[in-house]
Amino acid sequence: MRKKVIAGNWKMNKVLAEANQFVEEAAEKVPESDKVDAVVCAPFPFLTSLVEKAKGSHVKIAAQNMHYEDNGAFTGEVSPVMLKDLGVTHVVLGHSERRELFAETDELINKKAHAALNHKLTPIVCVGETLAQRDANETMNHIEIQVKNALAGLTEEQVAKTIIAYEPIWAIGTGKTASSEDANEVCAHIRHVVKTITSEVTAEKIVIQYGGSVKPANIEELLAQSDIDGALVGGASLEAESFLQLVEAGTK
Numbered sequence: 001m002r003k004k005v006i007a008g009n010w011k012m013n014k015v016l017a018e019a020n021q022f023v024e025e026a027a028e029k030v031p032e033s034d035k036v037d038a039v040v041c042a043p044f045p046f047l048t049s050l051v052e053k054a055k056g057s058h059v060k061i062a063a064q065n066m067h068y069e070d071n072g073a074f075t076g077e078v079s080p081v082m083l084k085d086l087g088v089t090h091v092v093l094g095h096s097e098r099r100e101l102f103a104e105t106d107e108l109i110n111k112k113a114h115a116a117l118n119h120k121l122t123p124i125v126c127v128g129e130t131l132a133q134r135d136a137n138e139t140m141n142h143i144e145i146q147v148k149n150a151l152a153g154l155t156e157e158q159v160a161k162t163i164i165a166y167e168p169i170w171a172i173g174t175g176k177t178a179s180s181e182d183a184n185e186v187c188a189h190i191r192h193v194v195k196t197i198t199s200e201v202t203a204e205k206i207v208i209q210y211g212g213s214v215k216p217a218n219i220e221e222l223l224a225q226s227d228i229d230g231a232l233v234g235g236a237s238l239e240a241e242s243f244l245q246l247v248e249a250g251t252k
């Protein structure tokens with residue numbers, strides 16, 4: 001049985017006091033569970049403080065992006081070495097907002113995935129299709145290419161430690177959720193693609209999340225699907241109460 005992962009992606013929201021308050025509450029209330037990991041993906045300036053607040057609790061702290069180099073002349077960037085040093089455990093890579101607004105390519109995301117895993121950070125690699133691609137029946141092919149490119153050159157052991165987040169772009173922040181059956185169909189396809197490039201054992205191990213307008217009202221139905229192992233949540237992760245409800249759904 002795969003352990004579920006509920007990750008709240010705050011994106012570019014909150015100030016430090018709000019972030020601290022959230023994680024203090026979550027640290028107090030997230031229960032120990034062998035069924036679910038609770039992850040908060042926060043902006044860089046909050047990470048040091050949030051790792052401190054989460055210490056000794058069952059909340060893990062993630063970054064929302066990183067560079068692939070360890071150090072060097074990359075003004076404004078943050079490296080995997082820095083994240084690991086802070087006590088961050090996960091990093092979101094290739095979110096559709098990074099792909100669209102910051103021109104991140106599959107090749108870049110693959111370099112970042114290698115760097116994250118080499119530094120023992122768990123990458124949450126995002127893939128997803130646009131509405132035009134879905135309407136043109138290109139979803140499966142597009143996702144297959146994104147998954148293969150993101151995982152290229154990783155060892156089987158590294159692939160097993162990677163999390164893939166399937167986020168249909170048309171469902172992000174729009175209130176439109178893919179039906180749980182449609183979301184599961186794509187997640188099952190991702191597992192199949194992973195199997196073709198690794199093995200059945202690894203495909204059974206890899207955690208595949210769904211993301212896109214997930215909220216307390218729809219998470220149980222999504223998590224009940226065979227190939228959905230958690231969620232990457234934006235809007236509904238901004239309030240501690242709602243985040244805690246999402247985590248609670250993962251404990252069932």
Ligand SMILES: O=C[C@H](O)COP(=O)(O)O
Nearest residue numbers: 009172173212213234235
């Ligand atoms: O990373 C999270 C996703 O972009 C989903 O955002 P959302 O839950 O606000 O639709």
